[in-house]
Structures are given as structure tokens and as C-alpha cells.
Amino acid sequence: MRSISQDQINFYNEKGYLIVEDVLSQDEIKELGKITDNFVEKSKKITKHNEDFDLEPGHSKENPKLRRIKKPEKQHSIYKKTLMHPKILDVVEDLIGPNIRTLGGKLNMKAPGGGAQVEWHTDWAFYPHTNDDILEVGIPLDDMEIENGCLMAIPGSHKWEAISHHEDGVFVGAVSEKDFKMEDAVPFVLKAGSISLHHVRALHGSAPNMSNRPRRLLLQGYLAADAFPLQSNLSTSEDWNEWNSNMLRGESTNRPRLENVPVVFPQPKPEGAGSIFEIQENLKKSHYN
Numbered sequence: 679m680r681s682i683s684q685d686q687i688n689f690y691n692e693k694g695y696l697i698v699e700d701v702l703s704q705d706e707i708k709e710l711g712k713i714t715d716n717f718v719e720k721s722k723k724i725t726k727h728n729e730d731f732d733l734e735p736g737h738s739k740e741n742p743k744l745r746r747i748k749k750p751e752k753q754h755s756i757y758k759k760t761l762m763h764p765k766i767l768d769v770v771e772d773l774i775g776p777n778i779r780t781l782g783g784k785l786n787m788k789a790p791g792g793g794a795q796v797e798w799h800t801d802w803a804f805y806p807h808t809n810d811d812i813l814e815v816g817i818p819l820d821d822m823e824i825e826n827g828c829l830m831a832i833p834g835s836h837k838w839e840a841i842s843h844h845e846d847g848v849f850v851g852a853v854s855e856k857d858f859k860m861e862d863a864v865p866f867v868l869k870a871g872s873i874s875l876h877h878v879r880a881l882h883g884s885a886p887n888m889s890n891r892p893r894r895l896l897l898q899g900y901l902a903a904d905a906f907p908l909q910s911n912l913s914t915s916e917d918w919n920e921w922n923s924n925m926l927r928g929e930s931t932n933r934p935r936l937e938n939v940p941v942v943f944p945q946p947k948p949e950g951a952g953s954i955f956e957i958q959e960n961l962k963k964s965h966y967n
């Protein structure tokens with residue numbers, strides 16, 4: 679039985695995003711919030727990005743500005759449980775089919791009073807695959823509104839030709855202003871407990887947090903088992919075992935489904951490129967100021 683209606687599936691196919699309400703319980707949200715607070719506490723001990731954390735400029739022990747917990751599912755069992763949450767997987771299955779791998783997760787945080795924007799981009803620009811049955815689930819740990827920098831997307835943009843995320847021939851992880859109209863953006867205003875899903879080719883971004891509340895958003899990536907990355911090297915048995923350890927439902931396959939999908943390859947990268955935040959710092963003009 680489906681967990682969402684045919685109308686919701688049609689909406690996702692047409693617009694490239696979907697909001698589903700009341701998927702996680704308030705107890706689950708509270709627990710996620712509590713462990714996330716502990717990670718913010720932990721981040722006070724560091725002064726530079728590391729394997730686990732990405733920091734916003736101005737981060738300090740007194741005023742921690744943890745911008746991202748990387749691969750949270752590898753850092754705490756509660757995040758792992760959320761990545762494998764049956765209710766989330768049921769919705770994902772209705773949209774991309776029964777054979778599902780995960781791309782893993784990230785937890786993006788915007789501190790009150792200015793937590794930084796994410797410039798407009800598609801996830802596809804960072805990781806093109808053999809087909810685009812790939813999506814990202816957004817799980818807000820705080821009510822997400824325009825004031826605290828909610829995620830936004832341009833409806834229908836997942837059907838556009840590939841847009842370059844380059845400037846002066848170098849990958850900057852964001853599109854140019856001329857490529858879209860900000861007034862077409864739909865804000866994902868969500869109560870904590872609800873989820874958003876956006877297609878890998880949907881153009882999306884988010885503004886700085888201008889409120890006095892945090893905006894913490896857990897993002898979890900999922901893909902059809904027959905979508906293979908165009909960039910990755912699955913050459914050894916070890917790579918293959920690791921790849922298959924990301925299967926969450928259904929059957930793995932060694933037969934990539936090759937679709938006629940438009941791609942601009944995300945190379946060359948800027949010097950010292952790390953997270954999306956660092957890559958986007960190379961954009962000459964922010965979409966937000």
C-alpha cells in the first residue's frame with residue numbers, strides 16, 4: 679500500500695518537490711534536537727573544520743556556530759535510525775521505487791541572527807548519476823519559516839536543461855542570478871515533524887537566518903539502486919561492498935540504468951574545495967546581498 683496519494687506523486691513529478699506533514703513524532707524530533715545540542719557543545723572544542731564538523735566564520739567556544747554535522751548517521755545511532763526511518767522510506771519508495779540506496783546525510787544549521795545562506799544550486803550539479811531518480815529529504819528540527827531561512831525551490835526546475843554552476847570556467851557550486859527568478863521560489867514552510875522532498879535536479883537555496891531562533895535541518899539523500907555516480911570509482915571489491923552497504927530497501931544491481939540526462943560536470947573545482955559552503959564562497963556575487 680502507498681504511504682502518499684497519487685495526487686502527491688503527480689505533484690512531485692510535476693513540481694520537483696513535495697511536503698509531507700506529520701511524518702516524525704514530536705518525541706523523535708525532541709530526541710534529535712537533544713543529541714544535536716550535544717554536538718554543538720562538542721564543536722566548542724574545535725577551531726577549524728574537521729571530518730565531522732563544518733564551522734561558520736566567527737565560530738568560537740563562547741559563540742559556537744556549527745554550520746554542518748557531516749554524515750550524522752555515522753556519528754550517532756539516532757541519526758542512523760532516522761536515515762532508515764520506515765515512514766520516510768515508505769514515502770521515498772513511492773517516489774523512486776522499491777530498490778533504494780542512501781547517499782547519507784548532513785545536518786545544516788543556521789544560528790539565530792545571521793546563520794548563513796545556501797546559494798541557489800541543484801544537488802545534481804555536485805553529483806551527476808546515470809539517471810536522476812535521486813532525491814533529498816529535509817527534516818526540520820525546528821519549525822522552518824521564511825524568517826529563519828527555510829529551504830526554497832523553483833517549481834518545475836528539475837525538468838530544465840543542466841545549468842552551469844561555474845564562473846570563469848571554475849565550479850562554484852551555485853547558479854548565476856540570470857538563470858532563475860527569485861520571485862518564483864516556493865518557501866518550504868514546515869512544522870518540525872513534517873518533511874520535504876526535493877528532486878536532485880530541483881533548483882533550491884535558502885536565505886540567512888534573520889530570526890532569533892535556530893534553523894536546524896537534517897538532510898538525507900536517497901537514490902534508486904540502479905543510479906550510479908558518474909564521478910565515483912567503484913573499482914575494487916572493497917568499494918563495491920561499501921557501495922552495497924548503502925542499500926536500505928530492495929535489491930542491489932550491477933546494471934546501471936542509463937538515461938538521457940543533461941550533465942555539466944562539476945570540474946575543475948576551486949583550490950582547497952571542501953563543503954558546499956566553502957565551494958560557494960567562490961561565487962562572485964551572493965544571491966542574497
Ligand SMILES: O=C(O)CCC(=O)C(=O)O
Nearest residue numbers: 786796829883884895954
Ligand atoms: O540548508 C539548507 O538550507 C540547504 C542545504 C542544501 O541545499 C545543501 O546542503 O545542498
